[in-house]
Amino acid sequence: MPYVHPEYLVETEWVAAHLSDPNIRIIESDEDPLLYPIGHIPGAAQVDWFTTLQHPLRRDFLTKEQFEEVASNLGITNDTTVVFYGDKSNWFACYALWLFQYYGHKNVRIMNGGRAKWEKESRPLVKDVPSYKKTTYRAKEADRSIRAFRDEVLKQSKSRKPLVDVRSPKEYSGELISMPNYPQEGATRGGHIPGAVSIPWAQAVNEADSTFKTSDELRALYEGKGIKPDEEVIAYCRIGERSSLTWFVLKYLLGYPEVKNYDGSWTEWGNLVDAPIEK
Amino acid sequence: MPLPPKLQEIVDDFASMAREEKIETLIAYAESLPPLPARLKEERARMQPVPECMTPVFLYGEKQPDGGIMFYFDIPPESPTVRGLASILASGLNGSKPEEVLSVPPDFFMPMNLQEAISQQRINGFIGVLAHMKQAAVKLLDGSL
Numbered sequence: 044m045p046y047v048h049p050e051y052l053v054e055t056e057w058v059a060a061h062l063s064d065p066n067i068r069i070i071e072s073d074e075d076p077l078l079y080p081i082g083h084i085p086g087a088a089q090v091d092w093f094t095t096l097q098h099p100l101r102r103d104f105l106t107k108e109q110f111e112e113v114a115s116n117l118g119i120t121n122d123t124t125v126v127f128y129g130d131k132s133n134w135f136a137c138y139a140l141w142l143f144q145y146y147g148h149k150n151v152r153i154m155n156g157g158r159a160k161w162e163k164e165s166r167p168l169v170k171d172v173p174s175y176k177k178t179t180y181r182a183k184e185a186d187r188s189i190r191a192f193r194d195e196v197l198k199q200s201k202s203r204k205p206l207v208d209v210r211s212p213k214e215y216s217g218e219l220i221s222m223p224n225y226p227q228e229g230a231t232r233g234g235h236i237p238g239a240v241s242i243p244w245a246q247a248v249n250e251a252d253s254t255f256k257t258s259d260e261l262r263a264l265y266e267g268k269g270i271k272p273d274e275e276v277i278a279y280c281r282i283g284e285r286s287s288l289t290w291f292v293l294k295y296l297l298g299y300p301e302v303k304n305y306d307g308s309w310t311e312w313g314n315l316v317d318a319p320i321e322k
Numbered sequence: 323m324p325l326p327p328k329l330q331e332i333v334d335d336f337a338s339m340a341r342e343e344k345i346e347t348l349i350a351y352a353e354s355l356p357p358l359p360a361r362l363k364e365e366r367a368r369m370q371p372v373p374e375c376m377t378p379v380f381l382y383g384e385k386q387p388d389g390g391i392m393f394y395f396d397i398p399p400e401s402p403t404v405r406g407l408a409s410i411l412a413s414g415l416n417g418s419k420p421e422e423v424l425s426v427p428p429d430f431f432m433p434m435n436l437q438e439a440i441s442q443q444r445i446n447g448f449i450g451v452l453a454h455m456k457q458a459a460v461k462l463l464d465g466s467l
Contacts, residue, residue, distance in 0.1 A: 075404075077402040080345055093441035093442075093443060
């Protein structure tokens, strides 16, 4: 069976053939922000999940007006097709795509396999940073149907509706709270949200080339753990980046009608006074 | 206790750089991190696999005849930021006495103002790498290295 919305995914060959298409903007979004200056797909721009996309003061994304400014500077119009790719099997590419969707940008794609596959195929990488003519971009009001906040998550947990914890098994069990290299992203308590099932994000991608698994494999994976399309699903991880990938898989590759990403994730829940936790 | 002079020099250099220069210099550090010597490959193979989501950092501290410590790293090229941070620490601390390594405050990098080049979350990689180096220094002091 094919993916339900295959139009949200493009292959590396397709990107290579559309490098100079003026209706397409290619954007690199990485965990490691130095990868882009070392070498990127010709013509690609960079967004950083933190310095570009987060609000400078609050723990939140850019406001609608700030997002419009970012999109304008990237030379994107409301009709531009934006193709995201990145490191770590496209975690932060999916995160950026999710945020573009949040502000109503319709034409978005993920490059299957991300940066690793492009490099493995020895496709060109350049250091030149392109500049694009500034546009006038108009964002839509934030689409709350794809973003979950803590109160909704609590309701979802209490009513035992589908919650997917996509962190590694040791984070789910509470053995690990924060990663040794990421002390600022820690939480004071370990464990998981009551009722959440553990489906680590990595099970959705092929280890060999970072591409997504087939529709049949993905369906078996999520439905096998009771995550079905008939109910609203909320996915979370530690800061919302790995769960953006799971959100993309459920929403577009499997076509689940109602999927939300809880970007507060464990760094909010594990610090939240009075929040129920299971181990 | 002041920072070891070489590390202090690197901190001062970064403090005076503009954003673009910081990025270029960090990349240069990442690219100049020497490969792991072949004699340490066996140690490397014994390293516990690290759970997903963080960069696997292999570090080996070696005692020198003069009592100083040399650090060797193996960090994958797809993680240039962590490579760059480790390379700065190796350049600044190689040859230092274990006591000097232990005296480096965990926030020594603040004056470098790296957050204008890479996000705070990534800079915190310094804390992790420095903590690893301090563990090696402690082992050297208590004689288990």
